[in-house]
Amino acid sequence: MASRVYRTSAPGRARSRWVALAGLLTVPVGWMVLFYLIPIGILLVHAYWSVKYPEIDHTLTLKNFRTILTIDLYPRVFLRTVIMAAGVTLADIALAFPLAFWLAKRVRRNRDLLLFLVIFPLWSSYWIRIFAWKTLLGTNGILNSFLQWTGILHQPLSFFLYSKWAIFIALTHVWLPFMILPLFTVLDRIPDSLLEASSDLGAGWFATFRTVILPLCKPGLLAGGLATFRLTMGDYIAPTLLGGPGDQMIGKIVADQFGVADNWPLGAALIVPVLIKISLLLWASNEAGATERTAV
Amino acid sequence: MSMHVEGQGARIELVNLEKQFEGVVAVRNTNLTVQPGEFLTLLGPSGCGKTTTLRMIGGFEYPTGGSILIDEKDVAALPPYRRPINTVFQQYALFPHMTVARNVGYGLEMAGVGKAERDRRVGDALAMVRLANVEKRRPSELSGGQQQRVALARALVNRPKALLLDEPLGALDLKLRKAMQLELKELNRETGATFIYVTHDQEEALTMSDRIAVMNEGRVLQLGTPAEIYEQPVDRFVADFIGQSNLIPGTLEARDGDRCMVRIPTGGLVEARLRDEPAVGASVVVSIRPERVILQGQPAESLDGSIPATISEIVYLGSYNQLVLHATPDLRLIVTAPTDMPARPGDSVHATIPSRYATCFAAE
Amino acid sequence: MSAIPAARSRRFSLGSVSLTVAAITVFIFLYIPLAIIVLYSFSGEVVNVWPIGSYTTRWYGEMWNDSQIREGILLSFRIGLIAASIAIVLGTLTAIAVDRFDFPGKSLLRFCVVLPITLPGIVTGVAMLSFFSIMGMQLSNRTIIIGHVTFCITLILNNVVARLSQIPRSLDEASADLGATPWRTFWRVTFPPILPAILSGGILAFTLSFDEIVVTLFLKGRDATLPLVIWARLRRGFSPEINAAATMIIAVSFVAVLLANRVSKWAGSS
Numbered sequence: 001m002a003s004r005v006y007r008t009s010a011p012g013r014a015r016s017r018w019v020a021l022a023g024l025l026t027v028p029v030g031w032m033v034l035f036y037l038i039p040i041g042i043l044l045v046h047a048y049w050s051v052k053y054p055e056i057d058h059t060l061t062l063k064n065f066r067t068i069l070t071i072d073l074y075p076r077v078f079l080r081t082v083i084m085a086a087g088v089t090l091a092d093i094a095l096a097f098p099l100a101f102w103l104a105k106r107v108r109r110n111r112d113l114l115l116f117l118v119i120f121p122l123w124s125s126y127w128i129r130i131f132a133w134k135t136l137l138g139t140n141g142i143l144n145s146f147l148q149w150t151g152i153l154h155q156p157l158s159f160f161l162y163s164k165w166a167i168f169i170a171l172t173h174v175w176l177p178f179m180i181l182p183l184f185t186v187l188d189r190i191p192d193s194l195l196e197a198s199s200d201l202g203a204g205w206f207a208t209f210r211t212v213i214l215p216l217c218k219p220g221l222l223a224g225g226l227a228t229f230r231l232t233m234g235d236y237i238a239p240t241l242l243g244g245p246g247d248q249m250i251g252k253i254v255a256d257q258f259g260v261a262d263n264w265p266l267g268a269a270l271i272v273p274v275l276i277k278i279s280l281l282l283w284a285s286n287e288a289g290a291t292e293r294t295a296v
Numbered sequence: 297m298s299m300h301v302e303g304q305g306a307r308i309e310l311v312n313l314e315k316q317f318e319g320v321v322a323v324r325n326t327n328l329t330v331q332p333g334e335f336l337t338l339l340g341p342s343g344c345g346k347t348t349t350l351r352m353i354g355g356f357e358y359p360t361g362g363s364i365l366i367d368e369k370d371v372a373a374l375p376p377y378r379r380p381i382n383t384v385f386q387q388y389a390l391f392p393h394m395t396v397a398r399n400v401g402y403g404l405e406m407a408g409v410g411k412a413e414r415d416r417r418v419g420d421a422l423a424m425v426r427l428a429n430v431e432k433r434r435p436s437e438l439s440g441g442q443q444q445r446v447a448l449a450r451a452l453v454n455r456p457k458a459l460l461l462d463e464p465l466g467a468l469d470l471k472l473r474k475a476m477q478l479e480l481k482e483l484n485r486e487t488g489a490t491f492i493y494v495t496h497d498q499e500e501a502l503t504m505s506d507r508i509a510v511m512n513e514g515r516v517l518q519l520g521t522p523a524e525i526y527e528q529p530v531d532r533f534v535a536d537f538i539g540q541s542n543l544i545p546g547t548l549e550a551r552d553g554d555r556c557m558v559r560i561p562t563g564g565l566v567e568a569r570l571r572d573e574p575a576v577g578a579s580v581v582v583s584i585r586p587e588r589v590i591l592q593g594q595p596a597e598s599l600d601g602s603i604p605a606t607i608s609e610i611v612y613l614g615s616y617n618q619l620v621l622h623a624t625p626d627l628r629l630i631v632t633a634p635t636d637m638p639a640r641p642g643d644s645v646h647a648t649i650p651s652r653y654a655t656c657f658a659a660e
Numbered sequence: 661m662s663a664i665p666a667a668r669s670r671r672f673s674l675g676s677v678s679l680t681v682a683a684i685t686v687f688i689f690l691y692i693p694l695a696i697i698v699l700y701s702f703s704g705e706v707v708n709v710w711p712i713g714s715y716t717t718r719w720y721g722e723m724w725n726d727s728q729i730r731e732g733i734l735l736s737f738r739i740g741l742i743a744a745s746i747a748i749v750l751g752t753l754t755a756i757a758v759d760r761f762d763f764p765g766k767s768l769l770r771f772c773v774v775l776p777i778t779l780p781g782i783v784t785g786v787a788m789l790s791f792f793s794i795m796g797m798q799l800s801n802r803t804i805i806i807g808h809v810t811f812c813i814t815l816i817l818n819n820v821v822a823r824l825s826q827i828p829r830s831l832d833e834a835s836a837d838l839g840a841t842p843w844r845t846f847w848r849v850t851f852p853p854i855l856p857a858i859l860s861g862g863i864l865a866f867t868l869s870f871d872e873i874v875v876t877l878f879l880k881g882r883d884a885t886l887p888l889v890i891w892a893r894l895r896r897g898f899s900p901e902i903n904a905a906a907t908m909i910i911a912v913s914f915v916a917v918l919l920a921n922r923v924s925k926w927a928g929s930s
Contacts, residue, residue: 102683125871132693234780
């Protein structure tokens with residue numbers, strides 16, 4: 001029997017779509033809110049509390065922030081960390097460029113294999129590699145005994161380990177893949193014909209590099225630089241394993257506050273500016289399209 | 297083994313069908329009845345609403361107004377998997393991770409048909425589309441034409457009462473396309489299913505259809521057999537869209553019922569059948585097909601309807617010549633003529649417009 | 661005319677050689693520490709000296725006989741599998757929502773999901789620690805798992821979304837046209853192509869969880885994962901079976917990453 005209905009836009013369907021969406025997202029969103037966003041919120045609130053041993057005093061106060069700004073130690077550590085992050089970033093750019101360029105432009109066979117070998121360190125524990133530097137650089141370590149064996153040194157040098165340089169070298173090494181990959185991606189996209197045209201028009205390799213390659217690499221440099229910078233800012237392992245007492249970085253100090261020093265509010269107050277700054281940078285670069293750790 | 301549907305193909309009625317997307321009206325108030333078993337083509341330029349209409353019949357879009365009746369039952373609110381019809385998609389939409397056999401048998405699987413019978417019917421369907429020994433292959437291993445046939449088989453194996461085809465031949469080369477057009481017509485006859493076909497290619501529509509619905513801007517302008525559409529276009533758009541037309545501007549001199557006399561720029565008078573309702577003295581356009589224009593070396597007996605012109609160009613097209621005539625620098629006529637006609641560029645001729653084949657429309 | 665191309669190629673090849681040398685040097689630099697650890701796990705010396713006097717597999721034996729290490733290995737495997745499984749479920753659900761639906765806050769959601777892995781591990785660890793403390797939840801293996809899941813979700817999410825976006829919508833329509841309800845369409849048409857993406861994401865999640873230390877340090881209960889065991893010994897001083905244990909972690913990571921790579925390559929062929 002014909003039913004000549006007019007306004008049939010299937011209202012049930014729109015509703016069932018929302019039901020389906022809700023069904024899909026409830027658990028994941030709930031998880032993220034409960035186990036990440038709320039904890040971050042609680043961390044932020046902790047920055048406004050203070051410690052009255054052994055309890056935490058929940059009255060809101062700006063005491064911690066005053067501490068951070070006035071006690072000389074904290075700004076110094078912060079600055080030291082920032083300088084370290086900048087240094088590591090620059091070193092990684094310098095090291096990553098040749099390898100990324102070589103992979104993108106010079107390697108024809110076995111490229112997948114080589115790429116795999118570059119990617120693999122990303123996924124193997126970075127703290128093991130940092131600890132490897134400890135082995136390498138210690139007084140009883142490999143570098144020292146190698147130098148003694150070759151006769152360059154007569155006594156082990158303790159300067160290698162427990163120093164800024166140890167941290168610097170180790171972090172440069174450990175974050176290197178984070179710089180290589182985005183650079184590779186960006187370099188790979190540059191058509192060979194561009195480089196050939198540049199050379200055809202009379203530019204030497206340095207001029208080509210400066211005027212053609214570098215500008216086109218900006219997104220890759222941004223992505224990689226952002227990664228190395230924020231990873232160094234937040235690192236805890238390297239200063240712990242490789243740093244001396246004068247080489248503290250923010251990560252270690254914060255960890256201590258939540259560990260032995262047992263001053264959570266202060267630790268929170270220390271980490272919060274780092275957290276906010278990194279999040280803003282991430283959001284901004286997200287909008288600009290920089291990509292994160294790529295899946296294999 | 298007959299692949300004929302049970303009984304006859306579906307009768308599909310569109311009643312006051314409308315579809316709006318965010319303020320843009322894609323299909324307006326469309327009324328259309330497709331007879332059981334017929335091959336109906338929705339023809340029109342890009343964006344005219346033909347694909348949207350087809351998708352609404354299939355269930356992939358929901359109308360914002362009106363109803364869709366399949367054999368008297370309103371299905372407008374039903375999802376695609378509850379409609380007794382099947383679709384052949386423009387890019388075939390074959391499931392890449394399944395073999396051809398599983399692709400074709402998919403609908404049967406969903407309907408709960410047992411494996412033995414499924415295999416049998418899949419074999420029949422593939423034979424019907426003239427595709428053999430591909431059951432175990434993956435779609436990516438097939439050519440475009442083969443994929444197309446698999447898509448057809450996948451739809452037809454379910455013996456749908458109606459088959460919807462969304463420009464399925466677009467990706468094929470010319471020769472294959474022409475062959476497939478005839479095959480589709482045959483399948484329509486063999487299965488008895490109603491075929492609703494969407495295309496922008498008017499030649500294709502003329503070849504295959506029992507009836508054509510010419511659409512533009514969301515509306516059906518004319519519904520008729522290919523001959524009706526071609527010979528008696530209902531307005532200027534249809535005249536222009538189907539085949540080639542000479543469109544001669546002029547002024548309406550006189551009218552009487554559905555006949556009229558038009559004064560054209562050369563000064564002569566042309567008689568034509570009148571569509572639209574222009575007033576006497578208004579600007580009009582006379583439409584005449586190239587193959588209907590009669591060429592003579594001398595003026596016709598009555599000077600009316602005869603246009604003196606010069607041949608500007610002769611294009612050899614194999615089975616006929618296409619002549620470009622200029623009556624005035626602005627008035628150009630395209631005429632077809634046999635290839636052995638003794639004419640040369642620069643010759644003076646007289647082009648007669650037979651009133652039986654001339655149609656007059658109001659100018660825009 | 662032929663002199664100019666020759667000059668150009670000469671210039672290229674000189675630069676090429678130094679480029680290749682530089683690239684390979686960096687490559688070696690990339691692998692030295694890993695190579696050192698693996699090498700010295702077989703060293704017969706008790707301290708890491710050069711040159712290596714003798715080679716032995718003794719540390720592996722000691723490592724395996726060490727019950728603390730053995731239990732650490734087992735715990736790391738268990739936590740890795742559980743965390744990866746939960747992350748797979750959460751990541752896949754989110755991926756389907758992101759690919760198939762438009763909703764307000766979509767980019768915010770993706771941003772939040774990626775935060776745990778991009779913000780320093782210390783932030784995740786410390787934030788969750790304060791959360792559990794306020795909630796009165798005791799730290800245990802369960803809290804470790806929760807921490808690991810949270811930063812692993814994005815691995816599966818990105819993988820699956822990438823694969824999903826390659827599936828044209830017309831496939832869903834074709835499936836519905838042929839009589840399949842949305843539920844059946846999902847399992848027969850959508851799920852099979854994304855299964856490799858889910859698996860390879862899950863394997864990577866397992867790898868990250870297996871060797872994770874920073875978040876784990878803050879969220880651990882009484883039991884210790886393998887990294888925690890190694891870490892504790894490291895802090896006390898060096899003992900040679902640490903090299904062996906670390907090599908084991910490296911080996912597990914390597915196998916897992918290789919596996920994930922193969923699985924997603926296998927997907928590409930379909």
